[in-house]
Amino acid sequence: MGGGGGGGWSQLGNISALEQKARDALTSGKRNVFISFATEDINEVNLLRAQAKNENSDIEFNDHSVRAPYDSERAEYIRQKITERINRSSVTVVYVSDKTAESRWVSWEVQKSLELGKKVVAVHAGDRFTGRQPSWLKNGIKMVPWSKLAPEIK
Numbered sequence: 001m002g003g004g005g006g007g008g009w010s011q012l013g014n015i016s017a018l019e020q021k022a023r024d025a026l027t028s029g030k031r032n033v034f035i036s037f038a039t040e041d042i043n044e045v046n047l048l049r050a051q052a053k054n055e056n057s058d059i060e061f062n063d064h065s066v067r068a069p070y071d072s073e074r075a076e077y078i079r080q081k082i083t084e085r086i087n088r089s090s091v092t093v094v095y096v097s098d099k100t101a102e103s104r105w106v107s108w109e110v111q112k113s114l115e116l117g118k119k120v121v122a123v124h125a126g127d128r129f130t131g132r133q134p135s136w137l138k139n140g141i142k143m144v145p146w147s148k149l150a151p152e153i154k
Contacts, residue, residue, distance in 0.1 A: 034089035036109040038099035045095050091153045092120045098131040110136045121152045
């Protein structure tokens, strides 16, 4: 009855196993990518995310769509949470479409990523982007087709 005693050594073993898992995750080469996009582009972004998973990519997308207006009452709280997510990411990828140039959230996320020292890569569907380019692309941010994204974020 009862089962007391002696759990100390087995717990230490569990801690060692957890430490090893953490080391493995850090050296596995997996990239935590913050993805920024206009909410109108959610369907295209979901398709691209699914494609990355199907290709056994080592890219892990970290995105959280913001549906609140940029100047809403919750905007400051949203900015704080987005900042935390960008800070934990390896790189910021911005999905560029005709809607992107109009998005104040995307513009803010790009600026915040640059402030935090993150590499920012713009990506578009298809071989060429012929839409209206956002003004923040002038910050030396490279734009590539989705098919050429992986080497850019390594």
